[in-house]
Amino acid sequence: MAKQYERIADQLRQRIRAGELEPGQRLPAETALAKEYKTSLPTMRDALGLLLSEGLIDKKHGVGNFVRKPRKLVRRDNARHQWEKDRARAAETERQATGATERDTGLTISDLSFHATYSEVPADEDLAAHFGVPVGTRLVERVYRTNHREEASPFNIVRSYLVHDVVAANPDLLDPSKEPWPGGTQNQLHTIGIELDRIVERVTARPPTVEETEELGLQGGVAVVVLRKTSIDTSGRVVEVSDVTMPGDRTELIFTTTLDRW
Amino acid sequence: MAKQYERIADQLRQRIRAGELEPGQRLPAETALAKEYKTSLPTMRDALGLLLSEGLIDKKHGVGNFVRKPRKLVRRDNARHQWEKDRARAAETERQATGATERDTGLTISDLSFHATYSEVPADEDLAAHFGVPVGTRLVERVYRTNHREEASPFNIVRSYLVHDVVAANPDLLDPSKEPWPGGTQNQLHTIGIELDRIVERVTARPPTVEETEELGLQGGVAVVVLRKTSIDTSGRVVEVSDVTMPGDRTELIFTTTLDRW
DNA sequence: GAGTGGTCTAGACCACTGT
DNA sequence: CAGTGGTCTAGACCACTCC
Secondary structure, eight states, X not given: OOOHHHHHHHHHHHHHHTTSSOTTOBOOOHXXXXXXXXXXXXXXXXXXXXXXXXXXXXXXXXXXXXXXXXXXXXXXXXXXXXXXXXXXXXXXXXXXXXXHHHHHHTOOGGGEEEEEEEEEEEOOHHHHHHHTOOTTOEEEEEEEEEEETTOSSOSEEEEEEEEHHHHTTSGGGXXXXXXXXXXXXXXXXXXXXXXXXEEEEEEEEEOOOHXXXXXXXXXXXXXXXXXXXXXXXXXXXXXXXXXXXEEGGGEEEEXXXXXXXX | OOOHHHHXXXXXXXXXXXXXXXXXXXXXXXXXXXXXXXOOHHHHHHHHHHHHHTTSEEEETTXXXXXXXXXXXXXXXXXXXXXXXXXXXXXHHHHHHOOXXXXXXXXXXXXXXXXXXXXXXXXXHHHHHHHTOOTTOEEEEEEEEEEETTOSSOSXXXXXXXXXXXXXXXXXXXXXXXXXXXXXXXXXXXXXXOOEEXXXXXXXXXXXXXXXHHHTTXXXXXXXXXXXXXXXXXXXXXXXXXXXXXXXXXXXXXXXXXXXXX
């Protein structure tokens, strides 16, 4: 004896999978569906809520429910780090041509729009522990939002932290008007004599906060993927920590691990 | 003019964060809460539904709503691959001592329970493309479920694929009664003369299917994290593909990328 | 059996979107 | 303004858990 709203959801799911309802197509109005399935409106809405949480439909207030189109994935590949390192010492003209994000996504610079904000913040406990500095140490916080130029919501939000007194050696690094910086963070660090030895990335997923739901334009049961990147220089010191927040339904992370030979 | 169920959710959220309601503690009954907040039961249930989707509470039918305890994370580190490779040629007694999962989780073999199923399946389009073999090629599918011995639901489900005719060189590899195999897949491959060169891991997150919700014991807005691991041998051939499905709220993936020196 | 959350109804009214 | 989804009510009955 299955629950009614599950049975209805099953039937709708099947109609979607069978292609009877095509991606992007509007579903009948909820009142019409309730009549069609001989149930009450709230129950029909429960059934649609299930499909929403499974990412099968989008709801648009005042417009209708739509079969969700498969998302274009944004890829991020850990080979980007070596690639960026190789370019960190290249001439500016070469660095300007392409950034790591364009490399990952296969898009050109003109497809992307990019917004950066700089501010100064004291290290909280978490960041202090990562950097190995006292709580309250002055950090530079840089927030980046990257969009496809033709899409409303950003496909990631990056919060990058540097120790203020370390990067102050080059005042340009404190100047947001220099963004986007050709060659990225590794080139910025190169200007103050820092070479990276390795990058540690920690990936987790969690339900979005209400702010993230709005900022990233999320719907339904979609989670956010959070990547914390820690950059370590050749002396073993942590020189950058950054948190990348991405919509779980549009993100694909690739990591290649090369093994020593026998 | 905020919606009522959001205002109620806000207040409950605050009571939880303030510690007035402690992790693990039962909330008042829904009918009692509805009375307390002077609203109807369905509206109160909408508010609780919000908290559920944010992962703040757990619902237990017939028992009550509880403030969710912070989850113990299961870690998976890409250093496990080199570690496993180093042990692939070790003596059996050493291999038996610990496996890669124990290494990742910090648990001992006796904390973990382990279930394996083998079967033979024809390659679908996706797998055929990965292995570079014709669709329909015989594959060995091995399904693993790993539990904390004291917890109901597994913390991951692994589907691992090998090309049947390649691994048949050692009949033991087709015999599920040999599980758990000391030393893992890399040792298994070593017995048929295969050495791995690199491992590519692709990470995505998506809403769980209904089956996954049950199998992994998920609640609320929790997503599943799916990791597709592709193992490539020293001749550049794909020798294993495996899909690891993990609950997003209990999983932490660590990837370290080492960079070449200037 | 008592108490809890789960499902469902029938209907009212509000808020958003497009024409 | 017409049509859509969003919020909310008051109450009935079912299903699960625990004592």
